[in-house]
Amino acid sequence: MDTFALVVTIGVALLFTYTNGFHDSANAIATSVSTRALTPKAALAMAAVMNLIGAFLGSGVAKTVSEGLIETPHGSKGMGILFAALVGAIIWNLVTWYLGLPSSSSHALFGGMVGAALAGGTEVIWSGVLDKIVIPMFVSPVVGLIVGYLVMCAILWMFRKSNPHKTKRGFRIAQTVSAAGMALGHGLQDAQKTMGIVVMALVIADVQDSGDEIPVWVKIACAVMLSLGTYAGGWRIMRTLGRKIIELDPPQGFAAETTGASIMFGSAFLFHAPISTTHVITSAIMGVGATKRVKAVRWGVAKNIVLGWFITMPAAAVAAALSFWLIQLTFG
Incomplete structure (x- = not known):
């Protein structure tokens, strides 16, 4: 029964990763597809290879x-807590995917872990939740907004005398990078977030001694x-990020992606903080778009996205x- x-x-954890792909992998390539720097097929192939390489770059x-985030639970009850955490995250991912809302898969997972732990009587490490989740949740979008704005300002200044058509063509190539x-x-x-869950399951089942x-x-x-x-499902989110927030051109797409990638690498290697790809790229797009003019950003869409951020963890x-509770009621 324990093995089962x-x-x-683990199967549900991998299913969560699959639904994560609906949201956050789409975020990673949406701007390149929307600016036509890459075809969808080329972007997906590139994302698949880079996801695989990225998964091996660290473990923090x-x-x-x-x-x-939570004390590692034990026994069948502990496995039930982990299972329920994943189910809660998957449910929210599917709801927001259906609505085309780029909410955070990461925070759905963290919210699921906290909710299941509280329901199951397992200790939540609130200092870890605050330091590694809540603070980065607020700081990373602000940083993305500011850095995106500054990077785009720098690009506009550096290429202010260049031919617009040649510049766009050059940035379309640069967007590949x-x-x-x-x-x-x-x-x-994001691959590491699910790895952490799978390793926790292995520890609970005594297949592995520690999460190291x-x-x-x-x-x-x-x-x-x-x-x-x-x-399988990233296209709804791509449309929201690539078109509904602001109409992106290649220089803007390059600025947003460069900003997002820099923040994700910095947070992973310097702070071991699991930040949301969704938060970072969305705020970077807003910051980049604001250099055009503030009204160029469709703030109504942005407001709905931000609202989704705040309700994701509690939901x-x-x-x-x-x-x-349903698992407990059914299986005892």
Whole structure:
């Protein structure tokens, strides 16, 4: 029964990664597709490869998820808590995907973990939640907005005397690099989040002694599922990011992607903080768009996205808590 519970929980974790691909992998390549710097097929192929490479670049974010947010629960009840956390996150991911709202898969997962832990009587490490989740949740979009604005201002100043058509053509090529950076950063960040969950499941099932080591098969499985999710359902989110917030041109797309990739790498390597790809790229697009003129950004769409940010963790927490209670009611 324990082995069966472990297999099911890992399967659900990989399903979560797949739904994550609906949201966050799409975020990584949306700007390049919308500016026609890359065709959808080329962008997806590039994102798949870069996600895979990014998954092998570090383990700090995975350790934060597996050890820094809730105390590792034990036994069948512990596996139930982990299962319920993933179900809560998946439910919220599917709801927001259907609505085309680029909410954060990361914060859906964290909300699910906290909600399930509270429902199951497992200790929540509130200092870790505050330092690694809540503070970065507020800081990263602000940084993305400001840095995106400054990077775009620098590009406008540096190329102020150049031929606009040649400049756009050049940035369309440069976007291949910036989009690769975004996809690499996404693999580094989001593949690791699911790795942390899978490793926690292995520890609960006594298959692994601690969360210090991440098996190679876990890294590959998480990266592959992330890529498959992108291919299956990312187009709704791409339309929101690429067109509905602001009409992007190649220089703007390059500025937004460069900003997003830089922040994701910095947070992963310097702070081991699992930040949201959605938050970073969306705020960077807003900052870039504001250089055109403030009214160029469709703030009504932006407002709905920001609202989604704030309700994601509580909504996923409630869904996870209800899932845990249902599991307890059904299986004892």
